[in-house]
Amino acid sequence: MRFSDDFISELRARTDLEELVGRYTEIRDRGSSRPRALCPFHSEKTPSFFIYRENQSFYCFGCGIGGDAITFVRNIERLDYVEAVRFLAERAGMNMPTDPVDDEYLRLRRRCYEANREAARFFYACLKTESAAPAREYLKKRQLSPETVKHFGLGYAPDTWDALLKHLKGKGFTESELVAFYLARQGKNGHAYDVFRNKLMFPIIDLRGNVIAFGGRVLDDSKPKYINTSDTVVYKKGSGIYALNFAKNNKERKLILCEGYMDVIAMHQAGFTNAVAALGTAFTQEQVSLLSRYCDELYLSFDSDGAGQTATRRALRMLENAPMKIKVMNLSGGKDPDEIIKSEGKQKIDELISTAQNDTEFALSGARAKYDIKTDGGKLGYINDAVLVLAGISNPVERSIYINRVAEETGTAPEPIQHQVERALKTRSARARQEDFEHRAREAAGDDRGKIPNPERRDNLRACKAEETILASLLLNPDFLTRFAGTLGADSFVTKVNRELYQGIAERIRNHRPLDISYFAEDSTNETINMLAYLQTFSKKIAGTKREFEDCINTLAEEKLKKTVPAGEGLSDADFLRLIESKKNKMGV
């Protein structure tokens, strides 16, 4: 237990969740009993993010994220639990109780940073050894200077099973630590071995200068091209931005988003020190919000090949609601930035930056490329596609500028295009209203659309609904725990997620501790917090009576029994019901 319940409860009392959320996203229906907002964690046009003022919690019906002020800060500021509490305490003008430095989790994080830093040093030193010749050859081919290699701390992981392992064990790290930090893997024979072998190594450094992960590139044509650190205590996949530690200091608040490590490094070497790359295969909302803190203008610099263009479109969709200006650089000729710098020099990059297109121009030129607009059929096809792009522009002045441009390009009058765009806009707003309606209906019905983080839910829907009702009811009626102690226990639960949640809630009730999300936050996973937030929302829709609670216990007993009947035994329905009745009696349900 890191913070006392008293401390957390004062922090809660001094934090206004609505005001806090309002700093990151615009809140609709401010002051109403149920304020909502566009979710800052996923991209959406209709607000699904609800704030529950009565218990200072939030829940997003779109992506299923939920929690309290601490959870919100953890997710949006990418902080760990203690850092998030400190963040809120500072805002509230409270002193932190005592710095919990001796805490096990913090200790583990510190060890992980140390092991990573030591590993990065080791890889860098190995780059100078004889066996690293292929890695040096590769760097030479990419024309990276020794200064650049040093600046980015590039290194070489030797082609052996335990070079790093031996080195780090010599520095006092244990095998199990190194496995947990994703530097080693546990082999079938019980011996651990190095994760990264015969790879060019790219250390990934966070904004405070800690080495948090590694990317390892193969030195031949084998697949996969890269191996990356998986989730550890200091790193979560899909959360980081490569080279942001260098690029964040650029005065112009412009960033260039490239596709991979090598592009970024080549750009920096050429003087574009504001180049970064998103780590991981999918560009995430978390990365968008991290970028938006360090730039007002973001230039997408992806390859012009098919995959690069798809990546650009995907990124543009993720960036739709981002608070910065987006430009797309036109890297034609199937080249990446690295190749362009080598063949045409850095001034070509300057030129690409100054001629970068905004998202509308990018979409229009994509549509235009599909048709031969010298022919009537081609013009028509282009105009039809363009109308959909134009109808997506919210600013009317901007819209009319581009309508005129399309008219000019195709040699037609702007009025008919204008007319088509207006029709498309009407259909669009009708659809948006419909979506909004459906959305509210879903919310009212408590339909989660599968966003509840319980992997067993789909196959155990009936049991899960009963389990969720029981848990939600316990939040409303803690006394039910002892009242139904004879018929309900952890064993009554069918799914693991809910069983563990029950154990957590029951333990708190037994120890007379508060049941709000804030008090769970420190020792719970994100999934647990999301689930709790959902249960708090759900608890408003249930009756919360003893009768309902009993019914759910019975449902659970039935579902549990169904599972104990061996498959294929061929019981008739009647026999099955008899079996259930007999077992129920034995259990005293």
Ligand SMILES: [Zn+2]
């Ligand atoms: Zn959301």
